[in-house]
Each structure stands twice: as structure tokens, then as C-alpha cells.
Amino acid sequence: MSDQPQDTFEPRIVAFFCSWCTYTAADLAGTSRMTYAPNIRVVRIMCSGRLDPQFVLTAFNQGADGVLIGGCHPGDCHYQEGNYKCLRRFHLLRRLLQQMGIAEERLRLEWISASEGDRVQKVTNEMVEQVRRLGPLHLNRPAVEGHHDTTTVPGGAK
């Protein structure tokens, strides 16, 4: 959790990029020496359809101030339908986050193809600034001081 005063606040953004498109685009941005904000931590998933909404919530729970999802353009998914599933989940998740009081700009979905390294640069810079303006996301910590860690999974699931 970030305790920095707002003017030096560095947002921490977790980015879930699909391997075939957006992750490749990020590589392209890198090899092309495009500079962009270092605030994103990229997690590579095989398809945006692999994105379980639990990943997004885990990221927020663990201190992320924003979550960015990158997938192939509609129609271009390597696994045909995966990005559509991602889109449907994204819309419902966004409504849920709204009800939970989390600013809309903290969750973003972008379609970025393998050749669009410049979009990775643009979207990342944009999102980092948006979240910087919003400030840190202070989730309520449910644990009473000195007690059971709340990020432990109850019920034996790992």
C-alpha cells in the first residue's frame, strides 16, 4: 500500500497481456526503444480469455492502484472466442467495481495487436497519469491488528 503524499505518488499498475498480441506488442515497444512509464508490472497470460476476474481483484487486494488488460482485437483471437469472453467479464466486473466504490479508470481493457507497440506506450502512459491523478487505492484491510492474514485462502484452496 502506498503511503506517499499525492504529488510524488507513483501508481502501481498490474498489466495482464495476452501472449499472442499485446505481450508481443510490448516486446516490440521494447526493442524499438519506445520509452514509457515504468509503473506497470506485466503478467503474461496465453489469452485475454484466461483472465479470471479474481486476478484483477487479487491485484487490487495486494496493493495495485490500477489494472490494465490487453488482448487481441475482436475477430483476431488466437483461440477464436477468448477475447469475447474477456469482454463480457470485463463489463460485468466494471459494474461490480462501480458498486464497490472503485473509480472506473482503475480498470482498463485495450485491444492491442502484435504490431502495435506504440499503443502499448500510449495506453500505459495515459493510464499511469490517470491513476496518478486519482491517487492510491486504499482498500479496507479486514484483519484486526495481529490476527489472521486476510489474503490467506480459507477452506484449503491454494
Next chain:
Amino acid sequence: MSSKVTVDPITRLEGHGKIDIFLNNDGNVERAYFQVPELRGFEKFAEGRPAEEMPQITSRICGVCPTAHHMAATKALDDLYHVDPPASAKKIRELVYSTFFVEDHALHFFFLGGPDFIVGPTAPKAERNILGVLGKVGLEIGKEVIGLRKQLRGLIALAGGKVIHPVLGLPGGVARTLSKEDQQQFIAGADHAVEFALFSLKIFNDVVLKNADYMKWIVSDTYTHQTYYMGMVDANNKVNFYDGQIRVVTPDGKEYRKFRAQDYLTHVAEHVEPWSYIKFCYLKEVGWKDFAEGPESGVFSVAPLARLNASDGMATPRAQEAYEGFFKALGGKPVHHTLANHWARLIELLYAAERMQQLANDPEIINPVVRTLPTETPTEGIGVVEAPRGTLFHHFNTDARGVITTANLIVATQNNAARIAMSVDKAAKGVIKSGKVDDGILNMVEMAFRAYDPCHGCATHALPGQMPLRVRIFDAQRQLVQEIKRDG
């Protein structure tokens, strides 16, 4: 020296509570405070929920009377959507509701409040529960009670999906039809319930009414308050748990008000004290005059004694007979003796059983049409039923999609809250003298609360720890036929 005695927690009822008793220098009670120590906030977190979920959400206010909240909310939904359920659905609802009343009242008498009379108010702590009751009335009777409740609760689950937190209520009807086989089961259950009800009244007669010491406590001033009384009645002013108007009588027993559910805000208001989370209801037009009895004080009472006082009779024959016997024995209407709630409860149990019989045998309940689909835009709805513990008000406002914008709930026990506080205070003053306080005496203070709250029953055969147990079984000639011993 002045001191404080605390009963924590209050036991043999549903919910949390404690009693703080302040003694003055002479060891007599200055004041006793009956406190409810928590708030869950249902009225607030209902906001934003789809209205049709309220019967299932509000049922979680109480897992002992979930059916009461479920029905009140369902009726509020009918009002909200301006939809009238078909007769079949109304009868199914009332049938389920009557079934619930029988099993819930039975539980309270035998397992909750009953032990205080059946075993004795100052009996050892470890005996004041169902086991002690079994010792007094016999194992066979205990099994009968368990069996009857299991049968009736099975019927509620049949019609309502689950018995604890049923799902049958929808605006305009019920979720599920009843088949001919279902109906036969209900008829069998109803017949059994009537037998059981008569039998319970007999036990009360033998164990309580014939016991001069108990009768002394029942009619004593220590457990008496003269307040207004409220209960739901049908068009003939007979007690009805499911539907009707709400009638209030004065401490003298005269009709004071009779109003529709929709007008409740004109008549009922809630008062806040800083020493309890519960809100105290009072009659708005009379006004809040502190914790006082009499016609000038807005304090009123609900639940069995109040319902009998507020009505002109019972709508079924045997219950009516019992009703008349009750008032004759206790000196006419209204009866102000709080402990008489236990007797009144059994009379209501009989009525509920007879009502079950009427509805179970009604051909309408197997009609395949049990829903009227709502067509109007929802706005505001109010639903009221009699819960076993008293009049229950549910009030919802929604947006055009039927999502709750505001909710107001006046839960049965709140209507009794002021009188309960007064009863506990008066009982403490009546039984604690010169600093003499022990477990039995404190239990007699708790009895003042228990009479009102026929809540939760429990471990039907729970054996208390570290106590040698002896169960003696007598036959009808009061000959000892069997003795069971268990060493602790």
C-alpha cells in the same frame, strides 16, 4: 455499598442480550437495564437490492422466525407491485404460515420458556432446559414434541424449499404449486397438530395451572403491567396471523385504534435510548412518556397475550373455547399478567393447528395456478403480519426497476421492547432484596423477558455437562415405570 450485577448473556431465547442490575446501599434494586448489544443494519443494506430478494434477505433477520419476515416482505411486494395473488397462493401462504406458528410456539413452550415452569424457576441451572422438562413430563412426550416439529418443518420445506429461510414468496403468488400428495401430507400434519395442541394445553393445565406457587407468580404484581395491546385481527376482530387490520386496545380493553398496514406510520413510532441498540416502539398519538404503564403512556405490547387482549375471540372453535377459559380463569379482559403469555401462546398454537386443518382441506390449494405476474411499475409497498413474537412491519420504496431505495422495518420484538425493559426492571426490584442474589433469583429476572420471546428452541436433547442426570418416566397413573441414570 452500591454495586452492579450483570446477567451475561441472557439465555434461552433467540438473540443477544444482557441485563445490568444496579443495587443501592441497602442491596435493593435501583434500576435494571435490559440491553440489546448489537445492530446489523438490515434497513440500510437493503438499499440497492432487488425488491424480489427481500423475502429471502429479511428472513436472515431471524432464523427462528424466518417465515414471518418472509411473509411480511412478500406481502409488501404484493403492495409494491399492486398485484393481487390468486386465492390459491394466499391460502398456500397462510397454510405454510399456520404450520410455522404451530412448530414455533411448540418449541418455545417445551424448550425455551417452558422449563421455567415445568421444572421450576429456581431449579438448578443445569436442569432448567429440555432435559429437566423431560424429567418432569417424560421421555415419550419429548419424543412426541420432536416428532411433531420434524413433521411440520418438513411440510414447510416441502412447500417452501427450505424450512430455515424458505423461498416460496414472490409478488403476486408463490413459487411452487402443491400436488395432491403434498396436500395429503399437510392434512396429516394438521390433524397431528390439533391433537398435539390439545395435549399441550392439558400439560399446561396439569403442571402450571394446578400449581398454586406458579399461579401466585403469574398473577403477582411483580410480573404485571397495564399497557395498551396490539394485534392483527380479521374482519370479525378475531385473531389472524397472516392478514387483516391492526387493532389496538387500551389498558382497559377498549378499542383504541384499528388501522390498515399502509397507515402504520400514523400510529407506531420508535424511540431511541443510548443504552441499547434496539429501538423502543410506542403509540405515536399517545406519545412517549418514558418507561411507564397506563393509558397516558404510549408503551404497548404485542405477541400472544396482547393478541388475545386485542381481539374479540379466536376464529376456530376449540381455540375459542380455550380463549374463553383463559379470560374466565384470570378475571376477565384484558389480562395484564406478563407470564400469562405462556398460556396464551398455547391457545394460539391450537388456533394455528385448527387453521392448518381448514386450509389443508381446502381444494383451492392444489390449484395449478399460483401466480399473478406483476405488470405495474413498482413504487412503494407495506406488508404486515403477526410474527409469533408480535406485529411485524415491512416497508419498501423502490425505483422503477424494483430496486430498493429505502426500507423500514419494525421487527416484532421492538413493539415489546419498552414493556420488556419495564418487566425486567420490575422483576429485578421484586425478587432481589437486601443484596441477596443467586442464580435462581437471577433466573426469575430473566423469566420476565422470556415470557415475551418465543424464539428459539434448541438442542432437544442437550445434556448439560458435569451433572449426573436422572430421567424418570411415569405412566398415566403417575407410577414410576422407568428410571434412566447417567453419571456426569
Next chain:
Amino acid sequence: MSKPKIAFYWCASCGGCEESIVDLAEDLLTVTSAVDIVFMPVAMDFKKRDVEAMADNELAVAFINGAVRTSEQLEMAELLRRKAQLVIAYGSCAHQGGIPGLANLFNMEALLQKSYTDAPSVTNPGGTRPQAELKVPEGIVSLPKMHDTVKALDQVIAVDYYLPGCPPSVKLVLEALTAILEGKLPERGAILAPDLAICHECTRRDSKPDKLYIKEFKRPHQVLIDPEQCLLAQGVLCMGPVTRLGCGAACLGGNMPCTGCQGPTDRVRDYGAKALSAISSNLDASEDEEIVRLLDGIVDPAGTFYRYSLPASLLHSRIAGDGGKEA
């Protein structure tokens, strides 16, 4: 040989879990002949000081139901944890926060304001509120403090096992009690119910299509529900596919949808997130506008997907004034 001692306690509970024990009916007799119940406020007159007088670990098992909402409930949970060898979180509220957990969509002030000031039937011109410590003419009376949020039991003490359900079904309870008495409990931390979804035991499952395409969401009061057909196939939102079985699909038996009280299966960390994932994946729409239109049929995502599990969820509660500003 003395019998194992057990205790039942309720936190922010409706009492339904206590009733579920009573519903064991004559089966409870077999169990209670094997144990001594030494604390159970609903039915027995043993008091808090009786528990305090016990030695640590003197209790074999403490069954605790209800969510943790107040300082008193926290204190009792910690007390029973010290005195008991095993603590079992009994019912949805202890397991995941339960329906009282919906209060986490609001802050404490909002709850108090509504209850003691805004409710239309309340007359309280002085703005009186219940006080944790109050000086009255006779002395001091106290009330427990309300916590800011509702918590599940394992968020305040270590929990050994969980019995899910609102309330747990007779079948699950009997199986769990038998396992305890026979010393055949699974690995610590386990949920004492099979790791399968409700659909597995639902009588309608043959009518559940292999590929489910949801074209519209209908709320239960808007349609006549066919008692034989899968609810999702009828367009009625049902949590069956994402909810753990053990209740016999009781609500489906009542011709209403599952609302998820049994909580998730083993590999799911956040019930609501998984539920919304499963439901939204099967929308019959691929364009933004169409997806949004279909989702308008779910009028309350948080209350629908987190009905029983908001405190246990990864977000735990609604936050106010997002942007790092004060609530």
C-alpha cells in the same frame, strides 16, 4: 471416561444455525449421548463466566456461527479459540460473512444514521445514539462497540474447519459431527462438504444445455418458472454452477434459483468474482452495446454475486471517496 465437551456460540447471527442443530431431531440424541454441551446460550443457562473458568483447550470443539460485527463478538471468538482444541466456522456468516456482510456496502455512520435518525418511524430529535459507555444515574452501563466492517470468522481468529450453508443442511451437519466423533476429519482448513457444484445434485440437470447461451436475464417475479427445466436455460439467474453442493439443491426444489449460500468450491478464492465470470462468459453477445444491454438485467451485481460472501471477498467492503481521498 468423560465425554468431549462442546460449545455453540453465535456472533452476528440470526439463530438459524442454532435451529439447524435442533433440526437433527432424534439424530441429535445419538450425538449428544457422546458429548457434553457446556455452553449454548440459546438453550442452556451456562454463562460467559462459565467459559472463562475453563482451562485452555478444555473444549474439544467450539462451533461458532455468525459474522463478527462487534467488540463483544470478537472477544467471545477469541475466548472460545483459547478454550477449544478445534474451532469450526458454522454457516455462511462465519464462513464468509453471510448476509449481514452486505452492510459492508455502507459505512458504519450510514447504518447508524438510518437506524436512529432517518427511518420514517423514528422520533429522535436529539439525535440520540447508542453509546459504548454511558453514565446513568445508577452507575455505568456499557454496550459493545460496532466495528467499521463485518468480518468472517477466519478474519479474526484461526479457524480449523468450515461448515457451509445458510444454514448448513442436516445432512452436512450430521456428517461433520460423525467425522468429529470418529476422529476422521480431513486436513485442517477444509470445508466440510463435497468439492462439487450444485448442478451435480440438481434434479433439473439433464435439461442444462452443454453450451449455455444467455439471451436475456429474467428476474424470478417476471416469469413463471418451469419446475423441471434448468433455471439458467430459462434465463433466470442461478448460482448453481459456481456454488458448492451439500444442501440437496433445496431452493431449486422450491422452484427458485440458487443464491449461493454454500459458498465456493475448493479452488476458488473469491466467490463473487468467479460467479460473475461464469455467468458473463455465457452471454449470447459479443458487441459492447449488446453486452451492456444484457447486463442491465442484473440490477445489483454486488448484492447478487456477493450475497453471502462480501466480507470474505478480496475487496471486503465498499470504499468511499476513491482517489485516495478521505471517506
